[in-house]
Amino acid sequence: xxxxxxxxxxxxxxxxxxxxxxxxxxxxxxxxxxxxxxxxxxxxxxxxxxxxxxxxxxxxxxxxxxxxxxxxxxxxxxxxxxxxxxxxxxxxxxxxxxxxxxxxxxxxxxxxxxxxxxxxxxxxxxxxxxxxxxxxxxxxxxxxxxxxxxxxxxxxxxxxxxxxxxxxxxxxxxxxxxxxxxxxxxxxxxxxxxxxxxxxxxxxxxxxxxxxxxxxxxxxxxxxxxxxxxxxxxxxxxxxxxxxxxxxxxxxxxxxxxxxxxxxxxxxxxxxxxxxxxxxxxxxxxxxxxxxxxxxxxxxxxxxxxxxxxxxxxxxxxxxxxxxxxxxxxxxxxxxxxxxxxxxxxxxxxxxxxxxxxxxxxxxxxxxxxxxxxxxxxxxxxxxxxxxxxxxxxxxxxxxxxxxxxxxxxxxxxxxxxxxxxxxxxxxxxxxxxxxxxxxxxxxxxxxxxxxxxxxxxxxxxxxxxxxxxxxxxxxxxxxxxxxxxxxxxxxxxxxxxxxxxxxxxxxxxxxxxxxxxxxxxxxxxxxxxxxxxxxxxxxxxxxxxxxxxxxxxxxxxxxxxxxxxxxxxxxxxxxxxxx
RNA sequence: GUCCCCGUAGCUCAAUUGGAUAGAGCGUCGGCCUCCGGAGCCGAAGGUUACAGGUUCGAAUCCUGUCGGGGAUACCA
Numbered sequence: 001x002x003x004x005x006x007x008x009x010x011x012x013x014x015x016x017x018x019x020x021x022x023x024x025x026x027x028x029x030x031x032x033x034x035x036x037x038x039x040x041x042x043x044x045x046x047x048x049x050x051x052x053x054x055x056x057x058x059x060x061x062x063x064x065x066x067x068x069x070x071x072x073x074x075x076x077x078x079x080x081x082x083x084x085x086x087x088x089x090x091x092x093x094x095x096x097x098x099x100x101x102x103x104x105x106x107x108x109x110x111x112x113x114x115x116x117x118x119x120x121x122x123x124x125x126x127x128x129x130x131x132x133x134x135x136x137x138x139x140x141x142x143x144x145x146x147x148x149x150x151x152x153x154x155x156x157x158x159x160x161x162x163x164x165x166x167x168x169x170x171x172x173x174x175x176x177x178x179x180x181x182x183x184x185x186x187x188x189x190x191x192x193x194x195x196x197x198x199x200x201x202x203x204x205x206x207x208x209x210x211x212x213x214x215x216x217x218x219x220x221x222x223x224x225x226x227x228x229x230x231x232x233x234x235x236x237x238x239x240x241x242x243x244x245x246x247x248x249x250x251x252x253x254x255x256x257x258x259x260x261x262x263x264x265x266x267x268x269x270x271x272x273x274x275x276x277x278x279x280x281x282x283x284x285x286x287x288x289x290x291x292x293x294x295x296x297x298x299x300x301x302x303x304x305x306x307x308x309x310x311x312x313x314x315x316x317x318x319x320x321x322x323x324x325x326x327x328x329x330x331x332x333x334x335x336x337x338x339x340x341x342x343x344x345x346x347x348x349x350x351x352x353x354x355x356x357x358x359x360x361x362x363x364x365x366x367x368x369x370x371x372x373x374x375x376x377x378x379x380x381x382x383x384x385x386x387x388x389x390x391x392x393x394x395x396x397x398x399x400x401x402x403x404x405x406x407x408x409x410x411x412x413x414x415x416x417x418x419x420x421x422x423x424x425x426x427x428x429x430x431x432x433x434x435x436x437x438x439x440x441x442x443x444x445x446x447x448x449x450x451x452x453x454x455x456x457x458x459x460x461x462x463x464x465x466x467x468x469x470x471x472x473x474x475x476x477x478x479x480x481x482x483x484x485x486x487x488x489x490x491x492x493x494x495x496x497x498x499x500x501x502x503x504x505x506x507x508x509x510x511x512x513x514x515x516x517x518x519x520x521x522x523x524x525x526x527x528x529x530x531x532x533x534x535x536x537x538x539x540x541x542x543x544x545x546x547x548x549x550x551x552x553x554x555x556x557x558x559x560x561x562x563x564x565x566x567x568x569x570x571x572x573x574x575x576x577x578x579x580x
Numbered sequence: 581g582u583c584c585c586c587g588u589a590g591c592u593c594a595a596u597u598g599g600a601u602a603g604a605g606c607g608u609c610g611g612c613c614u615c616c617g618g619a620g621c622c623g624a625a626g627g628u629u630a631c632a633g634g635u636u637c638g639a640a641u642c643c644u645g646u647c648g649g650g651g652a653u654a655c656c657a
Contacts, residue, residue, distance in 0.1 A: 032596065045599055048637060058637070082600055083637055127657075168656055216656095261657090287655050296582060296653075303655040310657050339584060340652055365585090366650085370592095399619090407617070437593070440585075442650080444592065453619040455605035456593085460619085467617055474616060512596055524594070527604080534620075543616050 002111055002507040003090065003098070006074065007031055007042055014068045018050060018061075033508065039081065040089040041501060047084035058084030095500050096489045102504065103483040103556055108564055110507040112154035120158045120321050121147050123333035124253070127164035128240045128260065129173045131195045132247050132385040134375050134445070135335070138364045141431045141573065142439055143333035144253045145519040146362070148571045149510055158325050162317065163244075163260030165237065167310070169198065171219030173236065174229055175211070176201040178218075190239040220307060223265065233262075247385055251427065252573055264316040268308040271316050272301050280351050292347050299344040311345060318349050322357065329358035331517065336363040336440065362517045365442035375445050389427065395447050396426030399459065400580055412579055421577045425451075425459055428574040432458030435572050436523040456527040458574055461565060464530040465576045468562040472555075475543040479559045487552035495536040496557065502532045503560050506568065519572060526568045533561045 001009075008028045016024045030046040047065060051058030062084040069078065076089045102109035123143020126132045143159070150157045176197030186193040204211045222229040241258075248254065272288055275281035281290045281301055289298035301312045321330060332342060342361035349359060369375040377383055400421050404411045413421065433450035436457075437443050453459050472479050491497040502525075509525035512518070542558060545551040566576050 030599090032599085035596090035600070039600075043599085048599080052637080085600070125657095164657060285654070289654070294583095298654070300655050305655080307655080309655070313657095336585070337651055338657085341657090343584090363585090403617090403619070406619085409617090438595095441593080442586085446592080449592070449606080452605080457605090460605095463617090463619075471616060508596085516597075520594080521596075524596090524604095531604090537616080538621055541616070 002109075003504055004031065004033070004042070004508055005111065007044075007071075007088065010069055010071055010074070011044065011065070014065055015046065017068075018054065018065075033505070034087065037498065039085070040079070040087040042088040042090075044086040044088065047080075047086060051084060062086050090501070092491050092497065095497065095504065096491055098504055099489045099491075099500050099556070099560065103489070103560055108506055108560070108567055109504070110152070110510065116154045116156065117328035118156040118158070118325060119150050120160060120325055120327045120330040121150070121333065122160050122162050122331065123147075124248075124255075125162045125164060125334070126244060127167070127169050128237065128244070129164075129169040129194065130198055131191070132244060134367050134383040134385065134388055136385060137388070137430070138367065138434055138439070138443070139333045139335070140248075140251065140253055141434045142362065142364060142519060143331075144251075144573045145431075145435055145522075145571065146331065146333065146513075146517055148573060149513050149519070149522070152571055153510060153514070158257060158321075158327070159255045160257040160259055160321075161255040163258060163262075165240075166223070166261035166265055166313075168215060168219050170222060170233060170236075171215040171217075172201040172205075173197050174218040174222065174232055175215050177232060190236075191243045194236060194240070216305075216307075220305065223307065247389075250389060251431075252575070259317075259320075261310070261313045264313050264320065265308075267316040267320070268312045271312065271319070272308070275301060275348075275352075280348070290344075290348050290351075292344060295344060295347075299341075299348055311341065311348075314341075314345050315348060315352070318345075318354060318359075319352070322354055327357060329360065331360050331362050333362045333364070336365055339363060360517065362439070364439040368442050368444045370444060370446055372444070389430065392430045392447065392451070393423050393426035395451055396429060396459070397422035399451055399453070400425060403453075403580060417579075421580050424575045424577050425462060425580065428458040428462055428569070430458075431572060431574050432461065432523065432569075435519040436527075438520050439518060456523060458569075461526055461530060461569060462574075462576055462580060464533065465562055465565045465569075466578060466580045468533070468558050468565070469578050471542055471558055475555075477543075477555055479555075479562075482552070482555055482559055485552065487556060488549065489556050490550060490553040493540065495532070495539050496554075499529075499532045499536045499557055499561070502529050503557070503564055506564055509568075510571070522568055522572060526565060529561065529564060529568075533558075 008031055011028055011031060012024055015027050019027055027046045027050070030049075031042060031044045034040050034043045044065070047058045047062035051061045054061060059080060062080045066078040066080060066086055071078065071088070074090060074094055076091060079087045081087055098109065121143055124136060124140040126136050147157050147159045173194050177194075180197060180200055182193060182196075185196070201211065201215065205215065218229060222233060272281065275290060276288065281288050283289075284298065286304035287300050288302035289300050291298040299311050300309055301315070302308055318330065321327060334342070339361060346359040346361075367375045375383055397418065400413070400418050404413045404418065429450045433445075434443065450457055451459050453463055471477075489500065491500045505525065509522050512521035536557070540554060542551065542554045545554050569576055
């Protein structure tokens with residue numbers, strides 16, 4: 001049980017008397033970590049709104065609540081401040097006892113969600129016919145982190161990569177394959193040749209209008225079951241998928257399901273029929289459209305020429321997921337530019353009868369270059385994902401080498417180790433930079449910033465971890481024997497106390513992540529933890545601490561810090577290294 | 581035209597969803613190393629939260645309007 005949940009349990013009966021059982025949970029949400037350490041550890045802010053509601057002075061309400069609370073075993077006497085804030089300061093013994101429990105717990109005392117739910121998480125979803133690029137990073141990384149956090153809290157998660165494997169982009173490479181194939185290049189490296197064909201055809205479409213028509217014809221033939229196009233599709237898919245999987249391997253991302261658009265293609269006609277039959281959709285200008293209240297334009301589910309659209313596929317996908325997984329929530333980790341599409345999609349899903357499921361568009365902003373424009377190469381091309389990863393790792397290699405050279409006792413890492421560390425640091429930096437940002441804002445991409453050893457970066461967090469671990473190496477301390485030794489944790493200084501309290505708050509941070517699907521709540525927590533550790537470490541000797549009981553206590557705090565950082569980063573999909 | 585998102589320190593971003601004196605990093609200025617990893621620590625300067633109203637005990641956050649930026653907007657995904 002987290003501290004916050006324990007406090008809520010204590011407030012619940014008192015508040016229930018005041019507002020009734022029905023409203024009590026909402027009021028309990030006003031118990032928060034203190035905004036400022038001077039006010040204590042937690043604060044309860046409900047006296048002000050309740051004062052209004054009950055027609056009594058808020059400070060009087062606060063006093064009433066404080067008086068009736070049974071908190072003596074947990075907190076020092078509550079104080080009332082300002083207009084009616086109830087400030088709470090936990091007893092040191094309570095913190096120590098809980099840290100002790102966390103030290104002996106593989107989950108670091110993070111409680112599972114009280115009500116586990118089933119989530120379908122839809123993320124990454126690259127177009128199979130095009131190389132993955134910088135635009136796929138955010139969806140992939142944010143979606144993966146959300147899955148990890150959900151699972152860790154005991155939710156059931158079905159992650160699904162909804163590949164774009166059936167759309168116009170396939171018509172483009174089919175058309176390109178038939179007219180512009182370099183057979184030798186295709187034999188040598190099919191994916192590179194297909195992506196060249198894709199770019200070539202895209203260029204042609206801009207120059208000559210009729211090319212677009214040919215491309216649509218190839219797409220239509222594929223959809224209609226033309227044997228040649230189907231054969232080519234089956235030929236292209238495995239090599240494209242292998243290429244994509246290589247990226248996921250490197251990123252450490254896995255999916256439970258990879259059900260692309262093609263998986264749903266034979267379900268579309270029936271779905272459109274049903275929409276029409278139930279009076280939800282009707283013909284309009286030759287297309288089939290669902291008109292929605294509050295939307296000026298309808299959602300089209302079938303074109304004049306009979307072809308289906310991604311809205312149709314997405315609806316069929318919702319139906320399949322509901323029938324197969326029976327989820328409580330479906331999350332779509334997708335670019336904010338598709339907001340309108342999802343508004344309409346969700347509205348139509350409700351009309352189809354899917355009312356009890358949470359449908360959330362977890363939207364995120366665009367990746368920008370340092371000039372504030374969408375991130376491109378100097379030549380104006382979209383940056384490929386692989387070259388992005390390579391460059392991050394290359395630069396991380398420079399950072400790692402410089403750091404190793406500068407060590408007081410001389411370099412510690414072999415060339416081989418350095419390479420491994422660079423990969424971990426480079427990929428970690430890329431992910432962390434993305435996750436640390438509030439996902440709704442556009443994100444300015446900068447290698448220099450994301451690999452900085454100062455500030456809220458992946459490299460800084462990995463460094464913080466390696467530093468803590470080095471204490472154990474240097475002191476020749478077996479951390480595995482530490483927790484079971486039963487050594488008591490002592491929180492006698494402000495720095496020890498502040499660190500200890502933060503260590504107990506990982507669970508709160510994870511709850512915040514899920515409250516609005518924002519992984520930056522976890523990075524913020526980790527950065528704060530690293531800061532508190534540094535303050536502690538700066539001021540207090542650990543290996544040289546006397547007497548031995550104090551040394552043991554501080555070693556436990558160090559070990560908990562390392563484990564918490566490692567766990568937190570793992571939930572973001574980021575690895576740590578023991579030395580860097 | 582209509583709808584959506586955004587506007588916070590010189591720069592890049594936070595702010596637990598309406599809480600107390602709006603916080604970090606970078607940059608600037610000033611301090612601190614015979615001591616466990618100094619890519620560190622301590623301190624200072626820097627804000628009318630775009631602007632104007634409103635709502636209330638309390639507003640960066642909610643409402644209205646204005647200005648500025650981005651996105652979407654009937655047969656791509």
